[in-house]
Amino acid sequence: MTFSLRFRAAVVSIALFAAFLGIWHLATRSTGTAANMSPEYARLMGLTATQGKSAMPGPLDVGAKLWEHLKRPFYDNGPNDKGLGIQLGYSIARVGLGYFLAVIVAIPLGFLIGMSPLINKALDPFIQVLKPISPLAWMPLALYTIKDSSISAIFVIFICSVWPMLLNTAFGVAAVRKEWINVARTLEVGTVRRAFTVILPAAAPTILTGMRISIGIAWLVIVAAEMLVGGTGIGYFVWNEWNNLSITNVIIAILLIGIVGMLLDQVLARFTRMVTFPE
């Protein structure tokens, strides 16, 4: 009896995950009494000293804590103690806003660059210099000029997501097949209508690919940006929990960052599939 490839892959995935959890559990479990000490002193020292338990939390600790978080994702006990849902919400909102601004700027500008060889050549040196700058390097400048840490974080997201979209849009627009343009030309289609009925659909898959790269980068950068600006967001949460020495929470945050990043990517992947046309 043969199972589908999908099923077999799922079995292997689950087995690998189980093995990972098993090794993790064994590596972090208690090893019995490590040192003799008075009970009072032992209570003070905690399990790490008394039973040789690793400072690294085990999968069960993480699981229990995660369950706790999932039960109450939106509690708010003041600036340093908010639910994970709230923290993630802040991060997603920042990414969404910065990314949206980047879309508004990058796609029209990319169209212009793609359609005009002059603009392309004129802007190329600027793009080449600005593109490799780490988005976080803009942070001090943003803080100084904007004077608001939250908007600065949005600006950093904007600046990091703008490049892949800009370059992909320009490339997609410039690479539209000549024959499609010629079809529009022989039908006396005006520039604006041509841009919307021929160039946009033809370049859409490339543009969407750029947008998908951008959302990935934006989500990478938001964690670092929030560690710097502080206050709210999943990046701040990670750093705050590190200061609290709560490795459990740090691990949970890492897991959630991964899941949210995957979901964002999947959404864009779906959009890309919607505009892709078979030839």
Place this chain on the structure above:
Amino acid sequence: MTDKFISIEGIARRYPGADSGTTTVFENLWLSMSRGEFGCVIGHSGCGKTTVLNILAGLDQPSEGAVIVDGQAIEGTSLDRAVIFQSHALLPWRTVLGNVAYAVTSKWRDWDRARVKAHAQTFIDLVGLTGSEHKRPSELSGGMKQRVGIARALSITPKIMLMDEPFSALDALTRGTLQDEVRRICLETGQTAFMITHDVDEAIYLADKIFLMTNGPGAVLAEIVENPLPKDRGRIELHRHPYYYALRNHIVDFLVSRSKTFAATVTDHDPRNVPTVRPGLSEPIIVSPPRAVEINPPQTIAR
């Protein structure tokens, strides 16, 4: 003088070449066609025949000279001149109906949806694609794609249909069927058509006039061959016609040898008065010999 529906008047195309010189693909090219005629240009690759077609379409500009269609010098592309592209050039994100409707809405911008659809449907039916309206180009065979290209070109009811080797990418059977369709449609509608081809038999079957071009660079229109076969010729009995082989041999001879040696052997070639020949039973007879230049001096050839 015959009615000149299309008149190509002394056009040239030059490209900047190596060593700051220019490469002349062709120059001083004169060619005319009457309304309802089917013209084919035959020549080897690189003789600039696609450029001639692109200039006629308005997709390319001549370096010199002008093209006059229906009494007006052409300027850029026009909905009066439809192009059937070699690579069909369908928009892959649109359906068959969408591709034809795109052309229809481009010509009649104020038509409502139903009218556009009905008009597009007429031409989809005409090319025999009824039932495939909602398929995308990727779901069609090469022949069907080119049928959509033909429907799209016809749907804007152009004055001229321009075809750049429209069937060269198709297999022989499909090519034959589509040639039949094009011939039927052109005869029914009295469409003026200008086609570029490599295929001698295609030209013999479809064309009223066959324009022979010599090899480029520096290509010239060497000869206009009038098709002596009857207008109601059919594909099947085409090769049984007594004039068929004379016509075919004449064209093949030209392509094989004379297209290469023409420039060297014919010294008194006058591009404004290209000889018209009509191959018959024996040797081709010249029906309009090159005349001495009457009123206008020949175009000065720019260096």
